[in-house]
Amino acid sequence: MGCSHTGAHVGVGVPVGPVNVGVGIGSGGVSAGAAVGAGPVGVGVGVNQRGQVTGSAGVGTSTSVGRARVGAGVGGSTVLHDPDRPRPAHTAPVAPDNTATPPAPSPAATPLQWRDAQGNLVPECQAFGNCR
Numbered sequence: 001m002g003c004s005h006t007g008a009h010v011g012v013g014v015p016v017g018p019v020n021v022g023v024g025i026g027s028g029g030v031s032a033g034a035a036v037g038a039g040p041v042g043v044g045v046g047v048n049q050r051g052q053v054t055g056s057a058g059v060g061t062s063t064s065v066g067r068a069r070v071g072a073g074v075g076g077s078t079v080l081h082d083p084d085r086p087r088p089a090h091t092a093p094v095a096p097d098n099t100a101t102p103p104a105p106s107p108a109a110t111p112l113q114w115r116d117a118q119g120n121l122v123p124e125c126q127a128f129g130n131c132r
Contacts, residue, residue, distance in 0.1 A: 010025055010026070011023060011024025011026075011031075013035070018036055018129065019034050019035070019036055020034065020036070020037070020044075021034050022034075022035070029048055029050065030048065031046045031047060031048040031049070032047055033045055033046025033047065033054075033056075034046070035056075036129050038129055040061055040073075041058075041059050042058055042059075042060070042073075043057045043058075043116075043117070044056050050082075050083075050084070051082075051083040051084075052079050052081065052083070053079070053080045053081040054077045054079055054080060055077060055078055055080050055117070056075055056076065056077035056078075057075055057076065057077075057116065057117035058073050058075020058076070059073055059074060059075065060073020060074065061073065076117065112124075114126070
């Protein structure tokens with residue numbers, strides 16, 4: 001788990017099919033990422049200048065002003081990976097009789113599960129926006 005962050009963010013995105021690819025600047029510095037949305041709701045993933053990978057979700061609105069679109073929204077993000085955060089050392093738990101317990105199943109054997117910004121499980125089609 002990472003820390004949750006909120007704050008102002010300004011960015012420019014270019015639609016590439018159903019995905020919006022862009023760069024922006026916010027409280028964490030410069031970032032690049034990709035996002036998808038349906039209606040006023042959007043989700044995305046990005047990488048900031050410190051190499052942190054973040055996931056975000058938000059809701060907003062926009063309007064045309066001349067040939068540009070201007071919008072406002074609210075949302076939040078969380079750090080999914082931080083290269084500067086040390087990984088905890090793996091140690092096998094010791095049973096009361098001082099014998100090592102067998103290791104837990106490897107994460108590779110666990111099926112991939114998608115979660116929303118609140119940690120709730122969502123179907124894979126919803127994560128990719130193609131549920132029918």
